[in-house]
Amino acid sequence: DAGVTQSPTHLIKTRGQQVTLRCSPKSGHDTVSWYQQALGQGPQFIFQYYEEEERQRGNFPDRFSGHQFPNYSSELNVNALLLGDSALYLCASSDTGNLAYEQYFGPGTRLTVT
């Protein structure tokens, strides 16, 4: 049973560009959350998708947007990249049917903005 997968593993972009990161949830999971982790910090919640809609959002600007597909996979899009967007982007999946559920994290995508 494959866990959460993310692509690409690493990415280098230039300021002002746009980037799309991808996530496939663990089998049987219907909810996907995205987190940003700057160097030396704990992960910060960006937003969560359930039934193809954004259900909860953290304190991130509108430059950060996402999408969830019918197969539950998800994309994170970041527009007008800033140097400060350099971070590890983590995807986590969960099964909403289990209220006290644990979230399973993928290995992350390391984004470097130059």
Add this chain to the structure above:
Amino acid sequence: DAKTTQPTSMDCAEGRAANLPCNHSTISGNEYVYWYRQIHSQGPQYIIHGLKNNETNEMASLIITEDRKSSTLILPHATLRDTAVYYCIVRVANFGNEKLTFGTGTRLTIIP
């Protein structure tokens, strides 16, 4: 969600039990305590969670005080692979509130 307080770092000898404390004095009755760990450059890994009873699984034990204001994660026989940052998180487990609020965690170093 209630805030948590953890020591910045801890050391533990290999083979001994590692006891990681967490203070969550403002926890409310419907908030669960979760523990995750993050090994360098990897995604966080779920360890265990509980509401008020002590819990045990194949990875660890979670001891929650009777007043629920603090808890301890116990790794019974620490190995070098347990070196990681450990995060204690409290969260209301209800539909629509799934976000995890990570603090800075405890950096646990297992010493050979």
